Amino acid sequence: MNRFAELMDRLTYEPARNAKLRLMTDYFRSTPDPERGWALAALTGSLSFPHAKAGLIRSLIAERTDPVLFELSYDYVGDLSETVALMWPASISFSEPEGAHAQSRSFHRSSGGPPSPLRGAGEGSVFLTDVVETLATLGKAELPARLARWLDALDETGRWALIKLVTGGLRIGVSARLAKAAVAALGAAEAQDVELLWPGLKPPYAELFAWLEGRGEKPASDDPAPFRPAMLAHALDESDLAGLDPAEFTAEWKWDGIRVQAVAAGRDGGMLARLYSRTGEDISKSFPDLIDALRVPGAIDGELLIMRDRRVQSFNVLQQRLNRKTVTAKLMAEFPAHLRAYDLLADGDEDLRELPFADRRARLQNFIARLNEPRIDLSPLVSFATWDDLAAARKNPAAAGAGADADAVEGVMLKRRDALYVPGRPKGPWWKWKRDPFIVDAVLMYAQRGHGKRSSFYSDYTFGVWTRGADGDELVPVGKAYFGFTDEELIQIDRFVRRNTVDRFGPVREVVHQPDEGLVLEVAFEGLQRSTRHKSGLAMRFPRINRLRWDKPPREADRLERLEAMLAQSQDSDARPRVSGEPVT
């Protein structure tokens, strides 16, 4: 547990992805089975302990500490688990001999005073394996005493990790995907390889570690409904078109939903169906309404959307269905999940990935017809003869066949008719040609230092637009961006921030933002939605710094009314076609 706790502790502070990977891989390499397997389960969110609640932790500490000191401490620390972990009375005479304390503490700790916190793997250390295996069978009534014994045996970091783990509050900035990549790095494998095996694996994953370390066979994936690694498209630069022949391509709308793979297989007379994310994460639990619709064996590649009255809803609507802990009947009725299919990877047991796209498309049409399910339909092709035709369709999807669904179109996809289905992002067979982003000119208001390599740079920017305030025009923050600029531009902005700071709040600096003094940022973003979290009432989707407008005085930056108009237009069905990126008048 201590080793695991140290890893959790390091991961919470380490901002860099590569450093997180190395920390995890090092842990997996140096920790024996089954301990590391349970750690992997914890990191991938595969563990849950239903009985341990925050209330239990609170009552345990209440029995052991002075209430006034607890309140003062909790008030200072601000986090219950952490306060308990730090305040928990250390017990005497554990693995370390008495004398160790007498030496390090100079005078009065030799005789029975509270010893320093325990560390290291002495006799009686708590292992993650013990915790997991014990809690799997322990009755609810026995839990408090058991938990207290473990807390007695652990040090501050160990107690923190244990409490966070069992109460389900372990947030350490590591995705399941990243943990799998770290395990894969034990051998010469990729995260994708682990992802493919994952549905067939169970904690503590001994056979996975054995295979990666070259001590065992590759675990057989006998999963009848496996994920197949997705094929991704390259972003198209308009200059690429000159070298491409329109006759070799088909085009479809690029739907603004989430890319999924829907797999169904007949097993034991019943049907096993799964929905995977683009990276192979099993997201079936979030979409039972769609799972029920998968009744024909095969593997569909498509876009998950919300459909109401036979109209595809915008991404803003889809977002309200995502990331819910529980999926209620009400949620499913209000936000019905829909699958728009654009490729077929398997038809029954037959693997279609070696067929050209044109052939797969024909098989897909046939498959969808057989399925005959209103929740699953075919993504239509966009007809064009020249690139100019396609450019016009991209600019105005509603007029080019997308009709009432045009709000959910975020560009066009180009696919070579002869393209095989190749995992990864091969350059050439598939292109995505996104619509132009929205653009506004905003004024830099606050800057915050970044992390890791950027820790000395002001690299996170809060920007605002003008609105009418109580005392005339004032800037109201509308978003935050931390990329889109070049390294050279970062140095320029950093210099500007340091020279034009008007106030400081911890790591944040307020920079000058007056009508005639300040920095105008051209901000690009993909969409707008209502937000109660921002003073402006708006939130931007995917904002980034497009250009630095050193030439423009802040007074000429955009106004909130313009953003309101953009939002109204994208929500108002009569306002289509949308003219992306053009000033709204």
Added chain:
Amino acid sequence: MRPEDILLPTPAGICCKLGGFHIDPTRPVERALITHAHSDHARAGHGAVLATQETLDLMRLRYGENFAGAMQAIRYGESVNLGGATVTFHPAGHVLGSAQIAVTADGLRIVASGDYKDVADPTCAPFELVPCDVFITEATFALPVFRHGDADGEIAKLLASVALFPDRAHLVGAYSLGKAQRVIALLRKAGYGAPIYLHGAMESITRYYAGRGIALGELRAVRGADKAALAGTVTLCPPSALTDLWTRRFPDPLTAFASGWMRIRARARQYGVALPLVISDHADWVGLTATIAATGASEIWVTHGQEDALVHWCATRGLNARPLDIVGYGDEDEAGSEATNEAEP
């Protein structure tokens, strides 16, 4: 005689009218007794200063030759009579030269402990328990959540990181006087033999420590070092430098911060460091309460920090305790408290 007749808390610091002196005054006075050389306790401009030789030397390094009208050195254990009071200095275990000041008059003894810690530190004399009637204690870490643990374990964490990331430069933020040298000494104790690099602000103080016979191994200035050559090395710098332009001279720097505050996650995150190291030169909760009990004092005066919790704890033990509101004692670990004159030129 009442304790207040011997020592009286005033806005300028603790005053002894009887002996005509102040202890760690926060503004210039005629005669000052200084517990240790940290800038919130040791200020320039007093008429006369009585302190240990090390404290006087360190003040000279920071403020220049003429930091006071007159200076007098006193050894640990030595007695001096000032007016009607007898004064002795005793090791406080905080930093090199740090002392508790015991003031005795009419059979009543008050100990002003300044800042102290009761755990081993290879860079200074160990804390000495001085039995007394009134004990004046600091309260920097006076909450039960502060138990600093084993500094060697934190050093092991740093060395494990250096081994795991040999391509990165490890920057350890540490207060320039005391903490930096203790971290270096602990690294040496743990067997780390490579040269250790120093930010310009800590060169002179660190060389002074080395000159007092404290084994710090090979030390190098960062200034002028080749960027690529700094991969895999350890550099000590003031905490404020961790977010400074100065860090850009290092390859993929990994920032650590050695401070008792690193025990609190929100605090550590606030500094944005990747490797918080819980190493403190102040007594933790266990140290404070154990020391208070061991002095045998029946009256406790609590200065800077979390006074409420310590005063409450004293009350539960039947000790008469009260907070002293002395303005100006800070916390040397706070990044912003590094004096600006320490910034590297």
